Amino acid sequence: MLPAPETTGPSGRPGPSRRSVAGAARAGGLRAGRRGAGRPSSGRRSGPGAGRPRAGRSAWIAFALLTAPMLIGLGVFKYVAIGWSFLLSLSDARGTIAPSRWVGLDNYRALLSDGAFRGSLTQILLFTAFIVPVTFAASLGLALLVHRIRRGRAALRTVFLIPAAVSYVAASLLWKMCLFNGLPSGIANTLGGWFGMDPVPWLQTTSPPLYWIVLVTLRLWLQVGFYMVLFLAGLQGIPKDLYEAAALDGATGLRLLRRITLPMLRNTSVAVLMLLFIAAFQAFDEFYNLFNSGLSGTGSAPVQTPLGYLYNTAMGSQDYGLGSAGAFVLTALIVGVTLIQGRFTGFGRSEG
Amino acid sequence: MTTAARLSAARLSAALRLCARGLLVGLLTTAFLTPFYLMLRGSLMDARGITSPHWTWWPSTMHFENFSALFGDPTLSMGRALANSTVIALVTAPVSTLLASAAGYAFARIPVPGRGVLLGLVVATLMIPGSVTFVPTFVVVGSLGGVNTLWGIIVPGLFNPFAVLLFRNFYLQFPAEIEEAGRLDGLGWFGLYRRIALPNSGAMLASLGALAFIDSWNSFLWPLVIGQDPSAWTAQIALSTFLTSQTINLPGLFAGAVVTIVPLVVMFLVAQRYIVAGIATSGLKG
Numbered sequence: 001m002l003p004a005p006e007t008t009g010p011s012g013r014p015g016p017s018r019r020s021v022a023g024a025a026r027a028g029g030l031r032a033g034r035r036g037a038g039r040p041s042s043g044r045r046s047g048p049g050a051g052r053p054r055a056g057r058s059a060w061i062a063f064a065l066l067t068a069p070m071l072i073g074l075g076v077f078k079y080v081a082i083g084w085s086f087l088l089s090l091s092d093a094r095g096t097i098a099p100s101r102w103v104g105l106d107n108y109r110a111l112l113s114d115g116a117f118r119g120s121l122t123q124i125l126l127f128t129a130f131i132v133p134v135t136f137a138a139s140l141g142l143a144l145l146v147h148r149i150r151r152g153r154a155a156l157r158t159v160f161l162i163p164a165a166v167s168y169v170a171a172s173l174l175w176k177m178c179l180f181n182g183l184p185s186g187i188a189n190t191l192g193g194w195f196g197m198d199p200v201p202w203l204q205t206t207s208p209p210l211y212w213i214v215l216v217t218l219r220l221w222l223q224v225g226f227y228m229v230l231f232l233a234g235l236q237g238i239p240k241d242l243y244e245a246a247a248l249d250g251a252t253g254l255r256l257l258r259r260i261t262l263p264m265l266r267n268t269s270v271a272v273l274m275l276l277f278i279a280a281f282q283a284f285d286e287f288y289n290l291f292n293s294g295l296s297g298t299g300s301a302p303v304q305t306p307l308g309y310l311y312n313t314a315m316g317s318q319d320y321g322l323g324s325a326g327a328f329v330l331t332a333l334i335v336g337v338t339l340i341q342g343r344f345t346g347f348g349r350s351e352g
Numbered sequence: 353m354t355t356a357a358r359l360s361a362a363r364l365s366a367a368l369r370l371c372a373r374g375l376l377v378g379l380l381t382t383a384f385l386t387p388f389y390l391m392l393r394g395s396l397m398d399a400r401g402i403t404s405p406h407w408t409w410w411p412s413t414m415h416f417e418n419f420s421a422l423f424g425d426p427t428l429s430m431g432r433a434l435a436n437s438t439v440i441a442l443v444t445a446p447v448s449t450l451l452a453s454a455a456g457y458a459f460a461r462i463p464v465p466g467r468g469v470l471l472g473l474v475v476a477t478l479m480i481p482g483s484v485t486f487v488p489t490f491v492v493v494g495s496l497g498g499v500n501t502l503w504g505i506i507v508p509g510l511f512n513p514f515a516v517l518l519f520r521n522f523y524l525q526f527p528a529e530i531e532e533a534g535r536l537d538g539l540g541w542f543g544l545y546r547r548i549a550l551p552n553s554g555a556m557l558a559s560l561g562a563l564a565f566i567d568s569w570n571s572f573l574w575p576l577v578i579g580q581d582p583s584a585w586t587a588q589i590a591l592s593t594f595l596t597s598q599t600i601n602l603p604g605l606f607a608g609a610v611v612t613i614v615p616l617v618v619m620f621l622v623a624q625r626y627i628v629a630g631i632a633t634s635g636l637k638g
Contacts, residue, residue: 062542066541081491085487085491161628164620170612175387178390310487315577323487
């Protein structure tokens with residue numbers, strides 16, 4: 001691009017730091033001036049107010065151009081959607097997405113008195129209580145293992161991370177049809193057979209609830225590599241001389257882990273915990289695919305997550321009022337847990 | 353104990369630890385790769401072979417016809433579903449990343465009044481998990497006529513506030529000297545973004561783009577909600593329908609899993625560097 005004749009004027013003016021408002025306005029004014037050169041209407045550039053340290057029109061135009069798609073998209077698909085849904089949650093909206101008859105808090109009352117919904121909340125809390133600590137420990141353990149290995153570290157990381165490319169649907173299929181199917185040919189049953197165990201219908205056995213093994217191992221396989229990478233990044237950020245200093249003091253093994261590695265991984269750990277919580281609360285795919293009809297035969301799931309309940313309510317019974325109310329209860333739950341966790345662990349303290 | 357004996361004891365325990373670690377790594381590697389192997393094995397066997405209690409490591413005769421049967425099945429429309437998924441992921445990944453980069457740049461660099469408030473509005477949407485809001489989103493997309501359309505599946509997923517935040521952090525750290533030259537050449541803010549900032553954010557675009565591609569290809573709940581007609585099914589929905597149908601065709605199912613997993617695994621291996629970088633950034637700067 002050709003430099004505009006005005007370039008030397010505004011940019012030569014002494015200004016505060018580059019990133020300040022004044023500095024930016026300077027560049028904004030520059031732009032306005034350049035465009036103005038070809039346009040009769042832009043006499044304002046040469047007017048007395050031209051060089052004032054304020055965001056110029058061109059800065060506004062550029063800002064609007066760059067952010068408009070995102071702001072409009074979020075506005076429509078988050079703010080409008082949520083506002084509309086809030087109206088629906090206070091209305092009787094069966095089979096319609098237009099809020100018609102105002103019913104106040106009836107949907108919320110119906111929801112909270114529905115055993116199926118409360119059951120789904122219990123299930124998701126149990127699931128979270130299982131999956132969060134297990135995934136946390138497993139991914140931290142894997143990261144420590146991979147971090148220590150010198151030769152073949154990249155290959156090993158790939159092995160653990162590759163399941164992250166697999167969808168919950170495909171993984172559910174593998175878990176349901178070949179790892180934990182009720183047939184003697186399933187891997188779990190074949191392995192059990194070597195130790196003299198009888199074949200077990202893993203997904204249908206509810207006492208003891210063996211299906212938990214299926215659920216937890218599936219999610220572990222899919223997720224552990226992702227969180228391992230986060231821990232690996234954290235481990236790389238720990239200065240080596242910390243370990244050397246501690247080693248000089250005679251600290252070894254577990255002591256090093258407890259005194260240096262874990263405290264230094266604090267920020268990563270908090271981020272991982274938060275991501276794990278949110279992911280667990282949104283569980284749906286594997287529950288849907290493991291427990292909906294198919295080979296399990298029963299057709300009714302022994303476990304349902306809140307999202308599964310919402311899916312059945314909104315898409316199955318077409319009750320958008322009740323479904324919207326459920327969305328708000330679940331959102332409130334997730335936001336609440338995140339905020340409480342943030343308060344306890346100090347997440348976001350460093351965010352400016 | 354003599355010094356030599358102590359040394360050799362130390363060496364022995366080190367060797368033992370090395371062995372134990374090797375064994376652990378071997379076991380874990382096997383455990384992590386077994387599902388892939390079982391899937392491939394199942395896709396090449398016949399139904400009797402899969403369910404037979406007599407374990408075979410690999411089929412004696414390869415049944416490649418499982419794949420042609422999969423694509424020939426008119427009730428499944430797997431070919432159509434794969435094409436849909438490809439289009440959706442190929443549009444979503446670049447567009448959502450570019451939108452986030454543009455907005456991130458503006459929020460990081462262009463100081464207009466009210467910018468903080470707007471950024472606050474963007475960040476606030478982060479608090480609400482995407483899959484929880486499928487009911488409201490369905491209400492909006494449904495009223496715009498997006499049910500059973502590809503755009504209905506694509507558009508709501510194009511706006512990623514988290515990526516905006518990541519890009520904003522990225523551009524805040526972007527050296528101002530580079531932009532200075534462009535400024536002297538008379539570039540305005542938009543030109544600075546398009547000519548200088550954007551071409552210099554290749555690695556970041558690739559990282560978040562690769563992650564967006566994976567997410568889009570693997571997403572399930574939203575395509576399930578919006579794509580009720582087989583013409584709008586994605587590969588995941590077709591696979592799931594197959595899985596939850598009454599008559600289970602096991603070799604077909606495994607063949608279906610192979611065709612939905614293999615393209616992504618290949619892409620994953622190719623773009624691995626960026627994916628790892630993307631995970632590391634997106635996890636830590638949250």
